[in-house]
Amino acid sequence: MTEPRWLDDREMAVWTSFLAASHLVARRVEQQLKEDAGLSHPQYEILVHLSGAPGGELRMTELADLLVTSKSGLSYQVGQLEKAGFVRRRSCPTDDRGVIAGLTGQGREKLRDAAPGHVAAVRETLIDVLTRDQLAVLAEGLGAVGRRLRGG
Structure with a gap:
């Protein structure tokens, strides 16, 4: 059995910072959406x-x-x-097993009302905390992680 590749100090710092930041940002965004719009983050x-x-x-x-x-x-x-009343579901006309979700007018209005507060929370908790260079590095790095995990 081969020895695991343990994380060095820098790698451990990245991992623990990622965990803490991602949980804190997610918690704040979820809280903002619940309080201001009555939506969960997945619903938004x-x-x-x-x-x-x-x-x-x-x-x-x-x-x-x-x-x-x-x-x-x-x-x-x-x-x-x-x-x-924000979404409606219907059967897919080309596949008996398929279901299509559609946005209603009421759903579009809900999104329009919720978006400003959501964007403000995202800016406050993440975007405005970082420099433009940090944003670029983070987008590139997390993009690579996402592509790899999606198999691309």
């Missing part, structure tokens, strides 16, 4: 992706891939949005 992201899709609609499988979540987790969140 669903509305964002649907608003950017042609006709405001996406297949549930595509939406799950975009959100990097399980189909069951997505179904729950979409169900909550559907109960609130």
Whole structure:
């Protein structure tokens, strides 16, 4: 059995900083969305992706891939949005097993109302804390991690 490649001091500092920052940013963004818009962060992201899709609609499988979540987790969140009148689901006309989620007018309005506070929270907790150079390095590095984990 080969010896594990333990993290050196710099690598450990990166790992612990990443964990702390990602948890703290996620917690603050989640709190802001709940308090100001009554949405969870996954629900907000669903509305964002649907608003950017042609006709405001996406297949549930595509939406799950975009959100990097399980189909069951997505179904729950979409169900909550559907109960609130922000999203509607319908059968896919080309695939009997497929389901399409679509943004309603009420959902588009909810997103328009929630977006300014969300962007302010993202700026306050992450973007405005970093320099332009730090943002570029972080985007490049985390982009590489995401591509590798997605298999690309």
